[in-house]
Amino acid sequence: MHNAVWRKSSHSNQEGGNCVEVADGVPGVIPVRDSKAPHLPHLVFAPAGWAAFVDGLKADDRL
Numbered sequence: 001m002h003n004a005v006w007r008k009s010s011h012s013n014q015e016g017g018n019c020v021e022v023a024d025g026v027p028g029v030i031p032v033r034d035s036k037a038p039h040l041p042h043l044v045f046a047p048a049g050w051a052a053f054v055d056g057l058k059a060d061d062r063l
Contacts, residue, residue, distance in 0.1 A: 008035055 004023035019035035023042075030050040033042035045053070 004031060006033065006035075006038070 004026060006021040006023050009020050009022075021033050021035045021038070023031040023033075028047070030045045030047055031042050032045065032050075034040060
């Protein structure tokens with residue numbers, strides 16, 4: 001993951017709030033990490049599982 005290009009969630013803010021980063025372009029998996037602690041281990045999701053998670057968030061009207 002040293003060469004991974006990480007991007008922050010569009011819901012992140014500049015005040016250091018709760019942020020997640022996702023690495024694009026890693027074949028077969030979706031790596032996710034805490035932007036406040038990028039040195040800690042990251043999570044890896046199957047693309048279908050990540051898509052289901054994101055779809056669930058988008059469907060939640062509390063966001």
